[in-house]
Amino acid sequence: MSSVLDVQLFISAFVTLFVIMDPPGTVPIFLALTSSMTRQQRARAARQAILVAFGVIVGFALFGQSVLNYLHVSLPALQGAGGLLLLLVAMELLTGKLDNNEALEGTQGNVALVPLGTPLLAGPGAIVATMVFVQQATEPPDWVAISLGVVLVHICLYLSMRFANAIHRVLKDSGTLLVSRIAGLLLAAIAVQLLADAVLAFARG
Template sequence: MIDYLATFIMFFAVIDPIGTVPVFIAVTSHFNKSARNKIALISTLVAAMILLFFIVAGEYILIAMSIPLPAFQIAGGIVLFLFALTMIFGESKPDEEMKLVQSHHETAIFPLAVPSIASPGAMLAAVLLTENNRYSICEQALTAGVMLSVLLVVFILMLLASHIIRLIGASGASVVSRVMGLILASVATSNALEGIKVYFGL
């Protein structure tokens, strides 16, 4: 049985909806309200399709490449942990992705859908939280539903972006991103340890 709260928290940490807000504001600053709303919708839908693809096909790709899932779980846990460390000690997600905005002028797809919303960490989480050997099709569908609920939060926050950034400021978004990084580091460590346990039959 899946832990809905833990699943929601993990997806919230790797997707980081609040950290997406300053990125969205920067990349859409020269658009009118109608265009911004359209960009928010397109970026959310594209991110959803990417993450759903990893939920459906991610594990089969690993099987085709003869990569055992526990090994991927260990590697995924390590990568997520390193990703979390960059959120905590390095540039926060908003700071890092603001640089992408300043050097590129794409809108809905880059850097919003990828890598802001459908981040590498989110893709890894989508695979790890829907293992075929651990979860039934129904449970995987429920996990996908939890993930989509986080994406709905992202969409709503982007629609309210100008109000949110006035409320918490860019520094507030940075603080939230670092707290999410700490939570993600704990989840990543747990995933890596679980993978080690299964791989070595402990």
């Protein structure tokens, strides 16, 4: 199995992106943005948002290296920047800044594309994390692990939005809030680890 899939890298990529993109945490935001839509329109919005987010993530995964080379940015610098970005997102999750959706409720246009697809789903944290994993991939099993992790996270995101009403009824407001806080704590730990790895890499260099 290890010759086909790097299990450790898959778990790392899946957990990291799951925590960053936070499928349970998208439920209240998705419900707020699609409150005036019918059931069919809400289902279509979920599909569109996932396609946009997946396209953005894959685009940066494929061409991120070329951008880094053009800008002469090293992997440790990317890891450090990614750690700082993830730490900011974690602080917002822990302090509840992402829970205020008043500004989103008045959004005009196709909310499935902006702001739901990007930057709420495919935001800076998810983009940088994906690029860091791609930078570390050297063999086919690594690419399979990263690809599978990205796809599964997007499937989880789609399911959480597709069945947002049912999930919200089960978790309630307090349950969704608890999940967001736990995700913020885990994300903060991942961010600190990225920063530590970046500092060690600079020290060795």
